[in-house]
Amino acid sequence: MAEKRTKRVFIPGCSLPSYSPVLVEKTLEYLKEKLPGTGSILKCCGKPTKALGQVSKFKERYGQLQAEIDKLGAEEIIVACQSCFITMSQYSPNQKVTSLWALLPKIGLPERARGIGKNSDIVFAIHDSCPTRDRQDIHDGIRWIINQLGYKVEEPPHTKENTRCCGFGGMVVPANPELALRVMKRRTSEVGSDYMVTYCAACRESMIKGGKKAVHILDLIFGGPWTSKSEFPGVPGSPITSWANRYKSKQAINRVLR
Amino acid sequence: MKEVKYPQEVLNKMKEIVDNCMGDAPPYCEATCPMHTDVKGYVNLIAEGKFKEAVKLIREKLFLPASLGRVCAHPCEDKCKRAEAFKQPMSIAALKRFVADNYDSESDWDTSMEPEKTQSIAIIGAGPAGAQAALDLRKKGYKVTIFEKLPVVGGMMRVGIPEYRLPRDVIDFEYSLLDKMGVELKMGVEIGKDISFDQLRKDFDIVLIAVGAHKSAIIPIPGHDLKGVLSAVDFLKEVSLTRKFDIGQKVAVIGGGNVAIDVARSARRVGAETVHLVCLESREEMPAHTWEVEEAEEEGVIVHTSFGPERIMDKDGKVCGFEIKACTSVFDEEGKFNPQFDENVKKVLDVDNVIFAIGQIVDHSFVPENTLETERGGRFKVDPVTLQTGIENVFVAGDASGRSVIAIQAMAEGRKAAISIDRYLQGQDMYADREFEGTYETWLEKEIKEDEIDLPRINTRKIDPEERIKGFEEVDLGFTEDMALKEASRCLKCECKLCMKECEMLNDFCECPKELFSKILETGEVDPIIPYSCNMCNQCTLACPKDFKMSDRFMEVRVEMIKANDGKSPMKGHSAIEMHQALGFSKIFNTARPAVDSNDNVDSKGRAS
Secondary structure (H helix, E strand, C coil): CCCHHCEEECCCCCCCCCCCCHHHHHHHHHHHHHHCEEEEEECCCCCHHHHHCCCCHHHHHHHHHHHHHHHCCEEEECCCCHHHHHHHHCCCCCCEEEEEHHHHHHHCCCHHHHCCCCCCCCEHHHEECCCCCCCHHHHHHHHHHHHHHHEEEEEECHHHCCCCCCCCCHHHHHHHHHHHHHHHHHHHHHCCCCEEEECCHCCCCHHHHHCCCCEEEHHHHHCCCCCCCCCCCCCCCCCHHHHHHHHHHHHHHHHHCC | CCCCCCCCCHHHHHHHHHHHHHCCCCCHHHHHCCCCCCCHHHHEEEEEEEHHHHHHHHHHCCCCCHHHHHHHHHHHHCCEEEEEEHHHCCCCCCCHHHHHHHHCCCCCCCCCCCCCCCCCEEEEEHHHHHHHHHHHHHCCCCCEEECCCCCCCCCCHHHCCCCCCCCCHHHHHHHHHHHHHCCCCCCCEEEEEEEEEHHHHHHHCEEEEECCCCCCCCCCCCCCCCCCCHHHHHHHHHHHHCCCCCCCCEEEEECCHHHHHHHHHHHCCCCCEEEEEEECCCCCCCCCHHHHHHHHHHHEEEEEECCCEEEEEEEECCCEEEEEEEEEECCCCCCEEEEEEEEEEEECCCCCCEEEEECEEEECCCCCCCCCCCHHHHHHHHCCCCCEEEEEEEEEECHHCCCCCCHHHHHHHHHHHHHHHHHHHCCCCCCCCCCCCCCCCCCCCCCCCCCCCCCCCCCECCCCHHHCCCCCCCCECCHHHHHHHHHHHHCCCCCCHHHHHHHEEEEEECCCHHHHHHHHHHHHHCCCCCHCCCCCCHHHHHHHCCCHHHHHHHHHHHHHHHHCCCCCCCCHHHHHHHHHHHHHCCHHHHHHEECCCCCCCCCCCCCCC
């Protein structure tokens, strides 16, 4: 029975699959290799409804996700999104919720990634996600990863537990885009380097809108080496690109876990 | 969206912020100033070189910036955060003097007033209390007449504080505002002699007594009534009006306060060669400011601390000596004035005059007996909130009620009386909302940063002591522009608003969270753009000394708005989220895959070994 074999599920969230099906696929492949018994679910956790204040809608939607998790019989959820981390930690009390960024230091990085950035001419300023500002294990994990990769880093004046919002939080972008852009620019303006690394795809987009070149940390692990000569990923031209990526991510998951 | 009805528990949490947020808390200097001058405001305008604007800001509260810049006892400086941290308070008064001396011009004075009213007000006394009340009441449109016994304005600032500390032309210039405003000044008119108090009450709708305390207290020690024993008030008044006094070569002054210092230094200037200052207190306990004692000593005054009077000796009815004895303690265990002496330690000072400067009492003899209730020191008894006496249209302000000791307090009392008088005449509640008149304790809690640098206070320039005692030339020369700029830039700009420094969004909608949530509580409404502009990042909470969770409050508002809007966000832009959610839960974009075997290290239950 397939369900019983699934000890844990990797839930990549929404923003990462919309950004890069390749990174979803490579991450899942790596987890499958290092942690047999890993399934995967591509579904929204419903956080956007919660953020709007739609209490009952959120409950209904989270219930749908929980049903999928339970159906697979997973005891642990591995998340790559910090909002997922917070939401699932709160609403899935029977599952252990693990951040991919705290997990990677335990299972190690792929062989090819180690030291890949040691000759890079780039300094990556780290942007921490604000929902998990009090998770030192995540902050430490991110820094361990970048250190293993060999890239040089810059810590912004506001970092780790004192990090500043990227501007995307709280569903402000659709409600008050002008303000959101100011918040994005304020965040990037306190950073010296032209390059930033985030571990949230939405934060990454915000940093670009704020005027920086920015990558997701999975770009550093599964791509690169990144140098000033590299072409950096931009922001999606339209929502259609994102949904197409999301669909490709679904296919990728189905392919890896065939 | 339907009308949103916020549940009580949601409102309660907002109220907690409204009650405790320090965003509107005034800095220590402003709360301490009895007149609540915007010290932080004008000091920082000076730091920016905006001197004219600084004067304008000061004048919104004070009509005597140059006078107070010289003589104010500046309780604000005692409460300055730089005093607490480094014992180096901002030199607030001297900064005020700098801009007032150099950038104040009559053409900038605000002489606007409300339309003329019919009621008339008589004010007895042209000191700071009477003048402030006169200006405030005139501004309201009342007909105001000041009756002043002396030929000059300024009260104790004029005949108590010596000229070398406050040049008289400064007072006259600043008092000219009264004329410009149309306050009538009857100089040299003594109530109780030229016009009876009862007549005044008949002629005016209101009488405000602001006569000050112009009688020196005398201790009845042996010899107190000898020829050559003087009172501080009489001595200072004559010196002020004539720059002369027929005084001996050797003088003793009794008292340890500012007045005693003024007497001793004035005595040097009218010819006394040897001046002794005798006080019960030890040097640390002396009520006079340290710098005043120092300046007196620079001018040759000999200070005998911890000594009290025993007797004044005479030869042929004239003072020839002053015997003093050691004082071992001034106050008893309960903190009451109860001096103890060591009768074995005595000394005799060879003097021609003894001047009592141990405090002033109120001369209330101009009021017919049994008209108004008086207290210790001859002070008029008043309602502490309204300054009203037992006679409902008679009020008292300043030293005459014993509620002020320094000029700026007297002005605050004058303002308080003016508020009461206006409310009385308008038939309004005289007791409502009066808790923030005069000095109060701010609710600000400011921590000095660990890396804050101790920048030393800049002292003003002074003329040489040798030169000083030759006449009544002003001793303190104040700041140069460079000094003022440097001194002003030391201000720590005390305020809370730590969240406002972190949050981009709050600055778009309010001065501080207290203001924002007060409005919601008052009106029961909030524009949806406000709660929906919060990034929910909690940076404000991290900065907040009270740990208020503003994001939770905004989230609660969002929840209620959704309820009132049929489950939908009131923000137009959020329709995109609806679409996102529909797709995010659609089968086309969803998958759930169980684990598959990828190697042999899996046991029968599918667990990695």
